Amino acid sequence: MTSDRECRTAEEHLSADLEGSLGPVPLEALAAHLARCRECAALRESLREVVDILHTLPVPEPAEGLAARAAAAALAARPRVQPRPENPSWLALAAGLALLASGLLVRGLPVGERLEARSRVAGQRLIEQVEQLVGDLEALRASAGAEASSRLDRLDGRLQELRRWRAEHEATPAPEARGSTPGNGECGQGSRTRGLRPA
Amino acid sequence: MGVRTAAPDASFVNETDSELLRRCRGGDDEAWTELVRRHTRKVFSIAYRFCGRVEEAEDLTQEIFVKVYQRLDRYQSADGAFGAWLSAVSRNHAIDHYRRGREERLHQIDAPLDLERLATSGAGQQKRLERQERVDFVRRGIRALPRDLREPLILCDLQGLSYDEIAQQLSVPLGTVKSRINRARVELARRLRQRRDEFGGHA
Numbered sequence: 001m002t003s004d005r006e007c008r009t010a011e012e013h014l015s016a017d018l019e020g021s022l023g024p025v026p027l028e029a030l031a032a033h034l035a036r037c038r039e040c041a042a043l044r045e046s047l048r049e050v051v052d053i054l055h056t057l058p059v060p061e062p063a064e065g066l067a068a069r070a071a072a073a074a075l076a077a078r079p080r081v082q083p084r085p086e087n088p089s090w091l092a093l094a095a096g097l098a099l100l101a102s103g104l105l106v107r108g109l110p111v112g113e114r115l116e117a118r119s120r121v122a123g124q125r126l127i128e129q130v131e132q133l134v135g136d137l138e139a140l141r142a143s144a145g146a147e148a149s150s151r152l153d154r155l156d157g158r159l160q161e162l163r164r165w166r167a168e169h170e171a172t173p174a175p176e177a178r179g180s181t182p183g184n185g186e187c188g189q190g191s192r193t194r195g196l197r198p199a
Numbered sequence: 200m201g202v203r204t205a206a207p208d209a210s211f212v213n214e215t216d217s218e219l220l221r222r223c224r225g226g227d228d229e230a231w232t233e234l235v236r237r238h239t240r241k242v243f244s245i246a247y248r249f250c251g252r253v254e255e256a257e258d259l260t261q262e263i264f265v266k267v268y269q270r271l272d273r274y275q276s277a278d279g280a281f282g283a284w285l286s287a288v289s290r291n292h293a294i295d296h297y298r299r300g301r302e303e304r305l306h307q308i309d310a311p312l313d314l315e316r317l318a319t320s321g322a323g324q325q326k327r328l329e330r331q332e333r334v335d336f337v338r339r340g341i342r343a344l345p346r347d348l349r350e351p352l353i354l355c356d357l358q359g360l361s362y363d364e365i366a367q368q369l370s371v372p373l374g375t376v377k378s379r380i381n382r383a384r385v386e387l388a389r390r391l392r393q394r395r396d397e398f399g400g401h402a
Contacts, residue, residue, distance in 0.1 A: 011381075011385050012378070012381060014381060014384070014385060014388075015377070015380060015381035015384055015385075016377075016381070042392055043385065043388055043389060043392060044388075046388035046389070046391045046392040046395070047384050047385060047387075047388035049333075049388075049391065050337055050384055050387045050388045050391055051356060051384060053333060053334055053337045054337065054352075054356035054357060055356060057248065057334065057337075057338065057357060058334070059243075059244045059247050059248065060247070060253055061240075062239055062240060062243040062253075062256075062257060062260065063253075063257060066239055066243065066257050066260060066261075067232075067235050067236040067239040068232070068236075069261060070235050070239060070242075070260055070261045070263075070264040070265075071231055071232040071235035071236070071264065072232075073261045073264065073265050074231070074235070074261075074264045074265045074267070074268035074269075075228055075231065075268070077265045077268070077269070078268060078269070
């Protein structure tokens with residue numbers, strides 16, 4: 001008679017027995033069990049055949065063109081150098097100009113006053129340039145979207161200062177200069193068609 | 200990017216894998232094609248032993264070479280021979296292949312193996328067919344095994360890895376590897392025996 005427990009123990013040792021790695025004591029116990037358990041003995045023979053099949057499983061030859069296809073697929077999938085998107089480069093240029101202009105203007109309010117004192121016409125031209133810059137930046141901001149919003153947000157403060165500066169200088173315009181100012185009111189309304197319009 | 204046949208390029212006959220690799224890294228597409236030609240059978244064999252289907256193994260082979268090409272810079276001669284590194288990458292990819300939710304394929308009923316593409320043993324036709332029937336039965340049995348038994352069995356009995364290597368590959372203890380491989384074999388043996396009983400000893 002054999003017990004289920006003996007059969008389970010025998011099953012656990014079948015691979016080690018097949019590989020010759022079973023120790024002498026369990027090997028003797030297994031041999032004794034197999035001698036009186038036909039089920040486990042038959043299972044061992046089947047296991048031996050399974051391992052023989054597994055070790056000799058045939059592998060077909062790959063298709064003739066597989067190597068060429070695999071090589072071509074790898075080459076086709078290689079990463080390509082991506083051209084730099086246009087907007088960020090324009091964005092960097094415009095942001096740099098804005099920073100430069102706003103820095104000069106804001107820090108140089110006394111310069112603006114001197115300009116006003118010297119020539120209100122010259123000051124008005126400066127206002128027009130700032131207006132152009134503001135308009136382009138706003139258009140750029142709309143096209144750049146969230147990707148560049150954090151950087152542009154930092155410019156907002158500067159733009160506000162520019163607008164205040166412009167408003168202050170427009171508050172007392174010289175009659176000869178006012179006549180030539182396009183879009184007297186919202187920033188850049190008359191000059192947004194150049195350069196940085198979103199596509 | 201030329202398409203090359205299976206024949207080796209005479210200009211690369213004397214080039215070692217290392218030399219071809221150096222050229223590949225320099226952007227030589229022909230060297231890459233030659234390197235793939237040399238190792239396609241090895242990679243296909245690994246893939247086929249995992250999936251058991253020619254078409255799927257060929258797809259897997261392409262995926263592996265795409266992956267290898269993108270990782271060429273990671274290979275160093277200190278990692279051992281290129282072929283051994285390639286085999287390891289292939290096995291990893293084959294394992295990942297089935298861990299990405301493709302289990303359903305394993306339980307599909309297999310089409311019979313493409314017998315005309317298999318090497319014949321030279322034995323008699325009847326004996327060969329009986330043997331082939333058992334081979335197909337065992338192969339289907341492998342695919343029906345749960346993953347935790349199937350993977351170590353394939354790595355051991357089909358890929359020829361040692362228990363230690365399998366433990367490392369699958370990140371499981373050595374004793375667990377041995378136990379799972381034995382359980383997988385016993386499960387297949389039990390099914391084969393049951394089939395033989397059902398078919399009166401001819402299966």
